[in-house]
Amino acid sequence: MLKIYQSNQINFLLKKICTKIMTNKNKNIFLEEIFLIDNLNIKKWIEIYISKNKNISMNIKYFIISKFFINLIRNINHKKKYQIPILFKKKSLQWILMSIIRDQKKCLFLKKYGIFYKNFEFCSYMADIFIKYIFFKPELIYMWETEKKNNSSKTLYLWQKKLWKLIIKKIKDLKENNFTEIINNFLKNKKYISQIIPKKIFILSFSPINPFVNFIIHIIKNITSIYLFQYQIYDKKNKNMNSTLVFFKKINILPKKKIIKNHYCVKKNFFLINLIQKKFYLFYNIIYLTNHFTKKI
Structure with a gap:
């Protein structure tokens, strides 16, 4: 109710x-x-x-x-002994982004969009932006992960979507859930x-x-x-x-x-x-x- x-x-x-x-x-x-x-x-x-x-x-x-x-x-996150998922931790996202920008080949698309990314400030800023998306634009993150059609063709979202996918790959290497899996897991554990x-x-x-x-x-x-x-x-x-x-x-x-x-x-x-x-x-x-x-x- x-x-x-x-x-x-x-x-x-x-x-x-x-x-x-x-x-x-x-x-x-x-x-x-x-x-x-x-x-x-x-x-x-x-x-x-x-x-x-x-x-x-x-x-x-x-x-x-x-x-x-x-x-x-967190209380239904059985796989990681009830830890808060990485996606909700700014510091964790910062270090994941730092590991991503070290690989110049993976970050060529950022140069294409004229993004100056080779510093900690960029990682800190984007970690904060992505967490805000989770809370204020969760449908956007969900569409990025599930490849749902998005009516928005903003250049801003194009490079951010690519960067988010690189973050998700790193998260998967750590055996963590992405945002969509967190939602689905929550729905499955209603009882x-x-x-x-x-x-x-x-x-x-x-x-x-x-x-x-x-x-x-x-x-x-x-x-x-x-x-x-x-x-x-x-x-x-x-x-x-x-x-x-x-x-x-x-x-x-x-x-x-x-x-x-x-x-x-x-x-x-x-x-x-x-x-x-x-x-x-x-x-x-x-x-x-x-x-x-x-x-x-």
């Missing part, structure tokens, strides 16, 4: 969090809850708000959103995931959930209850995220039909916010929350 609450008022979201987190607490008040957040500074705000409104200190374990889902992938994943997951995000994490959420939403609280100033959908879901639905990795019982969204937006708040909405709320709580402590 996936329930999404979206608002441009943090108080509305915090009240909803309190309501949901207290549901069925009479049965076991010491039951540990799993809470995913953008950064650990938000932890104090949630704890203070719950304690002041419910007069109780909850047993909550906090995780960074992306790290939680990477660890979930095992259902045994290790918490029964309830709360997520509070001040920025849009990246497409890769959103994709994982849609895979596991039928085996756990997920409550996603999103702070957003504009009532607009994330095009990046939606295009990713559409792509994986087209290739039948995600179900095409929407199941209303397992997925619904509640939106509550207040539009009496001035132009300055729209431009600096996150900064404004951080100052507001800090002042609000520090005055009362």
Whole structure:
């Protein structure tokens, strides 16, 4: 089950969090809850708000959103003794790229595109770019590996695709999985995931959930209850995220039909916010929350 609450008022979201987190607490008040957040500074705000409104200190374990889902992938990586896959490690990708650029014959295509690649900065930069592709353009990586037709004919993607394939060859030499295999392995191990994943997951995000994490959420939403609280100033959908879901639905990795019982969204937006708040909405709320709580402590 996936329930999404979206608002441009943090108080509305915090009240909803309190309501949901207290549901069925009479049965076991010491039951540990799993809470995913953008950064650990938000932890104090949630704890203070719950304690002041419910007069109780909850047993909550906090995780960074992306790290939680990477660890979930790691937990089904049986071949490598539950290690995080190399593709999610920037330093590992850097050294793989360093080994690739040493071979001048393999890197001739980079010269063709006018890429200056014979330095560590290039390797560091490209490692960072490829990890960002995994999180923000997972469908692009999937198309590169499966040779799916890509409508984009950008020169940028042509040489990056060739470089990615060289990385995958090195990864295979290390007996590691590529991105497509990681996804397929995750899908095949749903039963095992259902045994290790918490029964309830709360997520509070001040920025849009990246497409890769959103994709994982849609895979596991039928085996756990997920409550996603999103702070957003504009009532607009994330095009990046939606295009990713559409792509994986087209290739039948995600179900095409929407199941209303397992997925619904509640939106509550207040539009009496001035132009300055729209431009600096996150900064404004951080100052507001800090002042609000520090005055009362």
